[in-house]
Amino acid sequence: MASLCFRSKAYWGYDDAFMKQCRAVLMVNPDLVQAGHAAVAEDAGTLLGVAQIDVDGPAAELDLLFVDPAAMGKGIGAVLYHWACDTARSAGAKSMMILSDPGARPFYERMGAGYLRHEPSDAIPGRTLPLLKASL
Secondary structure: OHHHHHHHHHOOOOOHHHHHHHHHHOOOOHHHHHOOOEEEEEEOOEEEEEEEEEEEOOEEEEEEEEEOHHHOOOOHHHHHHHHHHHHHHHOOOOEEEEEOOOOOHHHHHHOOOEEEEEEEOOOOOOOEEEEEEEEO
């Protein structure tokens, strides 16, 4: 799954040095998998996408949502996004925060999330990213 996340992030044209800095945050958390807070999309054994959420009471965070570049534009991201919203809602969350790659921001806005502000990146010191919020 990490290689899919890496390929998906690289889709936005980042150079090797940037991608190397991101590698540590492009991982699925095994504890969240155990809790049922991670999902994959696949077709005939081929991994197409992955999503992961972290829920803390009434608040959730979309930790990961990555789609293989070859599968982009086919609705996989929307399915995973709706899974994340439904799973967070079922766990008691009322909203979900999304610290988005700038290139993915339009996707989340099409899904109904609203832009709040820019926040510091969790991977690249000095970089800021769009923070969005989805009401559940």
